[in-house]
Amino acid sequence: MKEIKKDNSPLINEKIRAPYVQLIAHDGQNVGVVTRIEALRGAQDANLDLVLISEQGKDGVPVVKIMDFGKASYERKKKSGEAKKHQKVIQVKEVKLRPKIGEHDYQTKIKQALGFLSEGKRVKFTLSFRGRENATREERGEEMFNKIEQTFLDNGFSDQIIREQDAKMGQIWSRIYFLKNK
Known part of the structure; x- marks a missing residue:
């Protein structure tokens, strides 16, 4: 039809x-x-x-x-x-992490995310769990996101970082951050 x-x-x-x-x-x-x-x-x-x-x-x-x-x-x-010309498109950049990430790899990902934030883009951290990692998903997930937020604080983004959205879909957790306008 x-x-x-x-x-x-x-x-x-x-x-x-x-x-x-x-x-x-x-x-x-x-x-x-x-x-x-x-x-x-x-x-x-x-x-x-x-x-x-x-x-x-x-x-x-x-x-x-x-x-x-x-x-x-x-x-x-x-x-x-x-009106469309003057519209600002909000980009969300994704940074993927695993719970057993090495320290140097973690620092590289954080540096990349801080660069995106300083450009005015939103950053979505995605933490994915596989296999046996699912057993400690709750603790490891919260621990990882707390570590990310602490790293933001250590880099001088204390009151500017805003947590926008949380999603816990089984094996994949994600959280979006962005900088507050000054």
Whole structure:
């Protein structure tokens, strides 16, 4: 069965089916309640489009406006593009650890995580357990994350580090950290 896409664009001109509409002229003046045919004729006389603004106005009558639909949709797309440009994308970098990690490997991973934090990225530490390590998962997991937090304190990130999210899914534990904005 073919899926029908719903078009989110507003109804314009002949697609508006209500017999009576609340008309707003192209200069913003409220004309009042008129028939759909009169509103269409007014839009055609001005060489503009009749655009549905709201399904239900104050009196339960749809609100329509005479405007250049192409120009209005272009302006809307341009504004949303500008908003997307100025949006900041939050990146989460993952650092994977094992409970029996060597000290030098641990220091390398911490240095990498501190670099990510100083760049303004969030860091997700993932601790995975295998086989017999699962027997001491609770103690080793808490011990490892406490050690990570202590290392942050030792490196001068005392009040800036925020713990965002914890997840304990059986053999894999994860915790996300990020720096507080100053």
